[in-house]
Amino acid sequence: MRGMGIIVILFLGTLLIYCSFDFPIWGDPQSPAGSHVSSYYIEHTLEDTSVPNIVTSVLADYRGYDTMFETVVIFTAGISCILLLRTFKPIEPQTKLYRHISTGITLRIERGGKVPENTKEFERIDAGWIPYDLIVKTTCRLIIPFVQIFALYVIAHGHHSPGGGFQGGVIFGASVILFAISFDLRTAIRRMGERLAGFLCALGVFIYAGTGALCMFYDANYLDYSALSHILGVDPVSARSHGILVVEIGVAIAVMAVMVVLYYNLASAGKQDEGL
């Protein structure tokens, strides 16, 4: 079995190396990949959409259909993670650990025992025995708002600098994951719950597909943003630029919610009570 695998790999590698003699030389300006359609995109993006970042304008305007289905793919991944892992029958864990904050003593309560009610003096810790760390909590609490502002900056400046909806959405989701790691999974779920995350997943896809359908109301093609000039009151070129921004916001919301859902379900294996 192992030998067959190695033979397959060697055969495939040799075949690919044999095919590599037909590829264009590294950095050739006349290569067939860059001669036909992409020169149209580079030359006409400013006069069609007034967006200087060519990658964003191709991604969200010229090839907007692909990006819509990419958003649907990541939404499907979030949904399937929930369907695979999430268990809704709350099974009480065998032991729960509580820490007395002022003295640092840890209590271990078996199933059926009396749980300390005073949450100001006792906090519940995970079974992985996390030490009480003031530095990590305070530092993360200071950093997280700036990470979120940076994420919003990346989304908003996708027209002029590298960035866009997907990158900003991932950074925003990473800030929520940082909150869940540095504090506690239960605290993060209390702040941003499962229902809100699920709703935001669907809202992102709805914004994207809804913008396309809105363009159809004004007798234009699906996802033809120049039809939005009737609502916004600007010329069609600027309407395409604003349409790209609305669509990127949709992508960012969907991606952020899916990253949060993936972390919540993977870190707690579906039970959502104890995390990393």
Added chain:
Amino acid sequence: MIWQIELVLLVMVTVCGISALAVKDLLSAAILFGAYSFMMCLLWAIMGAVDVAFTEASVGAGVTTVLFVAAVFRTTRRTEN
């Protein structure tokens, strides 16, 4: 586009990739995979693909590593192979 930097980065990428598959501790494999993702991001930034490098930096060296560590935490950490 500077071929010396690309050569060094390609060598490091290959070393990271082979070692991520060869170590016996799965947590080390996850961290080495995060380093592999980051080296790939640098390689693409040198080739001029700034959007793709940004995406890979945020996705690969950020979220993917955390998801891997979370999955290793919930399953075994040791492997024989």
Added chain:
Amino acid sequence: MDAVLTVLISRINYWAYILLMMIGLYGVLIKKNYMKKIIGMNILQTAVILFYISIGAKKQATIPIIDHGHTLVHTTVQAARFINPLPHVLMLTAIVVAVATLGVALAIAIKIHQQYGTLEEDEILRRFDKDL
């Protein structure tokens, strides 16, 4: 002989990418642990993305963002000055799909571990045959 040697040397970067793809494929096929298989799958995906990005590179061309784009609306833009942006767009979608499949693959791996107690393939096959 010289011509053959020049052709060989000029294509050597593609051989590096093919080597990376084969490392990823080795991880998927031959490694027995499921986490290593997932890592191998991701190495294969990023190596393919690297291959596509390298096709879009152009000598003495700059990144595909038109500088001072919001002021110069009516000047002509030459296509040879910018790197080909089309592979970048396609590979952005590829990275998103890679993250999505990674999430689902890790969820399936956790479920398998909950069911069988291990992540080694031969151990799981032995218990599977015993159950049947």
